[in-house]
Amino acid sequence: MHTQISLKNDLMRLGFSPCDTVIIHSSMKKIGAVLGGAESVLDAFMDFWGKDGLVVFPTLTYNLGADNLVFDVKNTPCVTGLLPEFFRKRDKVFRSFHPTHSLAAFGKDAAEFTSGHERFDTPCSRLSPWGRLLDRRAFLLFIGTGIACNTFVHGVEEWTIPLDMVVGSELQNFEVIKPNGDSVIVPSRRHIGNHSKYYDKMEKFYEARALIRKGYLGDAMCQIIPAFELHEVLSVLLKSDSFLFTHDSVSPELWNS
Secondary structure (H helix, E strand, C coil): CECHHHHHHHHHHCCCCCCCEEEEEECHHHHCCECCHHHHHHHHHHHHHCCCCEEEEECCCCCCCCCCCEEECCCCCCCCCHHHHHHHCCCCCEECCCCCCCEEEEECCHHHHHCCHHHCCCCCCCCCHHHHHHHCCCEEEEECCCCCCCCHHHHHHHHHCCHHHCECCCCEEEEEECCCCCEEEEEECCECCCHHHHHHHHHHHHHHCCCCEEEEECCEEEEEEEHHHHHHHHHHHHHHCCCHHHCCCCCHHHHCC
């Protein structure tokens, strides 16, 4: 049975510092039995990073369809799992106002980090919280999920290759209801091409270049990737091949790059 204390010890064994900014993609089921369940897992993360660092979860709502374009920041559930859904409801957690690709954060500068996301008409603008992960040299932590769910790569694509390869041309007018009850219309475009289907094809490539470190949190195999170094590698590759994530192969030329 894992505990809050044992999970914090696991974070230290994984090489994390309490000063880090970390975005977490997670499978609660893979972590295994924890005394206190999901709430204890969140307690461990928030206690470890909450004073001097920043803990972030993706709280995506890309499931909002044309018949429902209302994003209630306080009440609309996310589609990214149990831990982010519990996390976004916690006291002093701030959720960004983007209607499909919000992030929730707790810790140092959490309010500033999540602010202004609704000003951009694409999900992962360079000036949005997704771009701030790069500025803060965040770590991407995958707990039992694999790296196909690496939403940060959507950002790298938006910032690097022609935008019409990443997002559609149609603007949808979402109504965003803020936590204070005020509402605002936020025009936004959707990701296209199902590129994330191919994100995990790069795992061996990253491993060969020491971009991934691995270990365990509870029973879950974890993969940790530094956002800054990942951006450096991927931006070069995408500039030479804009179609990198439109197929499942890794060319010999890529391995030699």
